[in-house]
Structures are given as C-alpha cells and as structure tokens.
Amino acid sequence: MTKPKRHIFVCGSFRMNGTPQGVCSKGGSMELMQYLEGELADRGMGDVAVSGTGCLKVCDRGPALVVYPENWWFGHIDSEEAIDAVIDSLEKGSPPAEYTIA
Numbered sequence: 001m002t003k004p005k006r007h008i009f010v011c012g013s014f015r016m017n018g019t020p021q022g023v024c025s026k027g028g029s030m031e032l033m034q035y036l037e038g039e040l041a042d043r044g045m046g047d048v049a050v051s052g053t054g055c056l057k058v059c060d061r062g063p064a065l066v067v068y069p070e071n072w073w074f075g076h077i078d079s080e081e082a083i084d085a086v087i088d089s090l091e092k093g094s095p096p097a098e099y100t101i102a
C-alpha cells in the first residue's frame with residue numbers, strides 16, 4: 001500500500017450504531033463523496049485518499065469535510081461546484097475563502 005499524500009475526510013454524520021443521521025448526510029455528503037472521488041480520478045490526483053467519517057462537530061456548517069495534512073476545514077459543501085472549489089484549492093495550494101471554516 002502506498003500512503004496517500006493527502007486525505008479528505010467527508011462527514012457522513014455516522015453515529016456509533018452506524019446509522020447516518022444529521023446535517024451532512026441529509027445535505028447529500030455521501031452522494032457528493034462519489035463525485036469527489038470521480039473528480040480526483042479525472043484530474044489524476046490518485047495520491048489523495050477519501051474516507052467518510054462520523055460527525056466532525058461542525059454541524060451548523062455542514063455538509064463538512066476536512067483535508068489533511070493541511071488541516072483545512074470546509075463547510076457548506078453541498079454542490080458539485082463546492083467540491084470543484086475544494087479540489088481546485090488542493091491544486092493551487094490555498095483554500096477557497098467562501099467555504100473555509102476558520
């Protein structure tokens with residue numbers, strides 16, 4: 001296994017019993033995760049891993065995701081346009097202000 005250069009954790013609102021609930025799941029985060037993975041592949045960014053997570057505790061800004069190792073947190077990621085902005089930020093090396101959680 002090759003370790004990824006970056007890892008994107010997409011909030012799936014999973015609770016301890018495994019049932020997805022909450023803002024991010026209801027906001028379509030898991031469906032957008034599929035789009036995210038497809039876009040990363042299309043852009044040749046195979047060194048970026050994507051995983052679904054439990055609640056990231058920023059529900060009021062969901063759907064949310066976080067990028068490591070940069071420790072960039074993004075909120076209101078509720079569209080393919082927002083996903084594109086996140087991926088663009090990885091390519092540019094700076095996070096998009098409109099989605100960044102400070």
Ligand code: FES
Nearest residue numbers: 011022024056058
């Ligand atoms: S449900 Fe996604 S941050 Fe809480």
